[in-house]
Amino acid sequence: MRLTLASVKLAEKLTILNERGNGVLIRMNYIKKTCGDPKLRPSFLTDKATESAIKYINKKFPNIDVRGNIILFTYHHQSFDHVYELLNTIDACQCLFDITINFDFTRNYLDLITTYTSVIITLSRIDDKKALVGMFNCAHEMTNGSSDPSYPRLGQMFLEYEHPWKKLTEEFGPHTRSVTAALMSLKIVYPRRNLPAEQWRSAQLLSLLSAPATMLDPACCETVACEYLSMEVIERWIIIGFLLCHSSLNTNQASLDLWKMALRSGLYLTLTRDEVLNIHKVSEDLFDNIKGYSKRVADIKECRDHVLLNCGAMHRERRQFLRVAMKELFNVLEDEPGLLGPKALFVFMALSFSRDEVLWLVRHSENMPKIKTPEDYIDNQMAELLFYMEKLRGLMKKHKHVLQRYHVQYLAQFDALVLNDTIQVLSIYVCPEEESVLMTSFVSTLSGLSVKQVDNKQEFDFRALRLDWLRLQAYTSVNKAPLPIKDYPDLAKVMNLIQFHTRMVDSVEEMLQETSEVSILCFYPRVFEKMFSQSSEEMTMKRYLMSFPSVCSLFSQCGHPLCPEEVSVHLRLCVTFLEQIAKQTSNVVLEICAEQCNLNDQLLAKHCADTISAARHRKQKKPVPKKGEVQKEKPGAESIRKDRSVTTNVDKLHMTLTELCSTYSLCGDFIVFDHIVIPTEFLISHLETRLSELIVRMANYNQATQEIARPSDLLGGIKAYTASLHTLYSYISVDATRLVKSVLLQQTHPLDSQGNQTITTLYTNWYLESLLRQASSSVIVHCPTMHCFVNQTTDNEPSFRAEEFSDVSELQALAELIGPYGLKFLSENLMWHITSQVSELKKLAIENMDVLVQMRSNFDKPEEMAALRKRLTGGENVLKRMTIIGVILSFRSMAQDCLKDILDKHCPYLVGPITCLRDCISPEADIKVTLSVFELASATGLTCDIDPALVAAISSMLSDNTSIDEEYKLSCLLLVYIAVSLPTLALDINSSYSRERGGHNNNIHCLATAINQLAAAMFTVQNKNIEQHLKEFLMIASSTLLQLGQNVERVEVKNRESIYLLLHMIVEESSFLSQDMLESCFPYALLRNAYREVYRTFVVTLG
Secondary structure, three states: OHHHHHHHOHHHHHHHHHHHHHHHHHHHHHHHHHHHOOOOOOHHHHOHHHHHHHHHHHHHOOOOOOOOOOOOHHHHHHHHHHHHHHHHHHHHHOOOOOOOOOHHHHHHHHHHHHHHHHHHHHHHOOOOHHHHHHHHHHHHHHHHOOOOOOHHHHHHHHHHOOOHHHHHHHHOHHHHHHHHHHHHHHHOHHHHHOOOHHHHHHOOOOOOOOOHHHOOOOOOOOOHHHHOOOHHHHHHHHHHHHHHOOOHHHHOHHHHHHHHHHHOOOOEEEEEOOEEEEHHHHHHHHHHOOOOOHHHHHHHHHHHHHHHHHHHHHHHHHHHHHHHHHHHHHHHHHHOHHHHOOOHHHHHHHHHHHHHHHHHHHHHHHOOOOOOOHHHHOOOOHHHHHHHHHHHHHHHHHOHHHHHHHHHHHHHHHHHHHHHHHHHHHHHOOOOHHHHHHHHHHHHHHHOOOHHHHHOOOOOOOHHHHHHHHHHHHHHHOOOOOOOHHHOHHHHHHHHHHHHHHHHHHOHHHHHHHHHOOHHHHHOHHHHHHHHHHHHOOHHHHHHOOHHHHHHHHHHHHOOOOOOOOOOOOOHHHHHHHHHHHHHHHHHHHHHHHHHHHHHHHOOHHHOHHHHHHHHOOOOOOOOOOOOOOOOOOOOHHHOOOOOOOOOHHHHHHHHHHHHHHHOOOOOOEEEOOEEEOHHHHHHHHHHHHHHHHHHHHOOOEOOOOEOOOHHHHHHHHHHHHHHHHHHHHOOOOOHHHHHHHHHHHHOOOEOOOOOEOHHHHHHHHHHHHHHHHHHOOOEEEEOOOOEEEEOOOOOOOOOOOHHHHOHHHHHHHHHHHHHHHHHHHHHHHHHHHHHHHHHHHHHHHHOHHHHHHHHHOOOOHHHHHHHHHHOOOHHHHHHHHHHHHHHHHHHHHHHHHHHHHHHHHOHHHHHHHHHHHHHOOOOOOHHHHHHHHHHHHHOOOOOOOOHHHHHHHHHOOOOOOOHHHHHHHHHHHHHHHHHHHHHHHHOHHHOEEOOOOEEOOOHHHHHHHHHHHHHHHHHHOOOOHHHHHHHHHHHHHHHHHHHHOOOOOHHHHHHHHHHHHHHHHHHHOOOOOHHHHHHHOOHHHHHHHHHHHHHOOOOOOO
16 A cells, blocks of 8 residues: 555646646647637638638548648647546545645645646637647648547547536546545635625734734644635635536535535636636536526526625725735834744735735626626726735845744744654554654754854755655545544644745745736736726825836746747836826926926016016006906915915925825836836936927927027026926935936937937027028128127018027027037038038139139229229129128127137136137147147137138038139139129118117128138138238228229218228238238228218217
């Protein structure tokens, strides 16, 4: 008999077959889902060419001859034979099954039965199983020359299980005694576990504070493993067990009561994943066809009505109780983690109860029945339950060493002694040698434990001990065993407790997975997302929302080696939840920022006109406000509170933000499918995107009407937003400085990280299309006196005031907004417009080349110059285009000066050395080195003798076929062209000089900037002497303008003095010309008289 028991290896076979059975079940379900999903369905099952063959297989199965290709069933069907064999062996041994005594042996036996049944039921739900197996067999025969040896047996099994429940009940008829005995052992455990929330509450279940005196006492009981056993598992055992072995329902009242209690627990049981069993429908369909079971059918209907009426509310109350109980349990254990040792059982019970309620709601929500109270199947507070489950899991992992220290001492100093005493009692009676060896090894293993092993971080592994205990249960549970375990319940109680304690030492994470694993949620994405949506709508639940993405970290645990492809590596659900949380948080943050920005806007100077007006007329009688007119509140009125219970919108926003930021405290990061997920990064990403959009929106750019916000207003709004964003530190640990820097840096480029336009692009477009376009037509005038552009006085109302967008404060704000990068982009666009004008100027120079060559050589001969001037065409066009270039360069110079002011304020220690470097550049230095230094200096807003950006733009106009000599000749003639065309400016009535503005009314004073910078750039590109050619220009221009002075009676004389001043401006603007050079070719007396003449028209008033 001893040899027989050792050889049958009941414990080993149960363990292996259960593990393999789970894998087969998962594989079956995966095949069912694959064949049922049109997107995943194998192509040969949908191909028109194989349609007739599939119909033939289904009709003639298993006698078929068709080609095909699939894998699975023939590989796994042998497991079924092993199950038959093991069940028969167990019946032959007449094993005892009692969940309160031989827990592991009984659990494995019941698991085997339910797993086997689930596989058969799932297999019966695969519509294409015959086609798949038939096609595989044909492929095997064509490849190997013979049919698969397992095919006949498998084909016969498919036919036998056409009606699975009928066949299964026939198969399990011989096993009724063993199955019923195992199930009846649950009559003590299940009713005690299946209590309503009112009884839980009255018993103060899971409360450590209900009995302070016993708080340090270890939590244990005689059926410790049953206390955290899944209720769904128990109900699956009962429902499926009594369906297979139903005869006792008519003969045993206890069986009937247990069965009816399980039927009242819900409508559905999980077979695997999201595959469920409608327990009432299946039971009714089965018993309808069995004679003498009409009363059972009535019982089923009564139980179903009870479920529909009461079950939803009962589980809702349970969830409500568990939320409160788990919160209390977590708070106590977090404050006193040392209690985790004696009260570990409470944690696993709480996790198991909560897991059962979550999964019950999930499977019933997915298959919700038609009832009058659907709200019972909706839980908008699920986030809190999941949150505290995650918190307790984290607490157990964090203080794992506490559990180990406590239970190692418990095992060595208590359990080992009690077990030794129990063995001594057994040794008085007959104790077989093998059982004695096993029990002695238990004592030896436990006695050798010490706390030093924990302190030294030694790895513990008690799996061998637990497997030996399972073997011992098998040896002592068979009929006529020399040491029958039913006669020695104390041994079972001690060993069951020891097993729990060993798991606390080496398998805490496995225990956590067993009691709180909710990874099945990944197979219910719709329900999971709905739960998140419902919870996110509740203000009190926002602090718990992070539990949803955190649960996604468990999804990788639900895979199985027999079906690795089932759980694809995807982060969709996790990312969706984190995106939604981040979106909600960023919305609230930016709403608060908007409120603060509005308050900041109320303090702007433009809003104080009413207050100033009232102050000036304070002595006058205040007019009575009109009826219905609302008095305008002064800034700060929102802070005056008469009743603190009245909350403002800002109060509500801050409360919401507090709740949302609290949820980020659950965990700093977690791992989902080997991806490290950091929740705060999602928030920063959302804030970055939204802030970028808001900044662009705050610019208020309207391309149709060419309206845009003033740079200073936008800068003020951004500063208000930035100040509010920095208050995030009070709520959550995020790097707001990094966020703001990243957003503002993106705004200095043409496009942000999302590919959208930035304020750099918007302001560049506006200044080019609105301000500079109108300045080109002299509607807007450059005003050197005030360092801005101003509108000309016209009959039409201007669309905007130019000085409000171009004065020093506005351009400084623009420089601060778009920075050096943005101004570089603005400069590049300005240079593009300049090069287009230069191209047209060159065309005009080419058209008049012969005349210009002669003028260049005869500029000191008035008669010949007068004759040549008549042949010259396009002089006004040349000056117009040069004026446009001058306006653009003047605007750029203003912007560069403001950039320098900003950089001087922000980083003076950077600007100082660059200024010194620019000043130290020698004229004899290599032009490439000079341009490199000038480019660096220009990037900081410093003024350079040669504009590197203009040089680069002129260089880009040259092609490979361009002749440098021709370009040089054109450049020289272009200067001649400009010089000889200057007198024509006197014909323009707008060429008069304005003392108030410090320039001419048609912007021709900008010619000074254009001539100097364009000449310097062109001759730098051609590597010629700039000073020499500008001196030549000055001589030709002076000679031409002196001839203008001789026309006493002509109209040209009208603005002659204003044009004379232009020559003086050219010299003043130039770094290469001097007043001595000017005086050598143009009398200073003429300049003095010109200034006297233009200033004579102004009347100065003081006071």
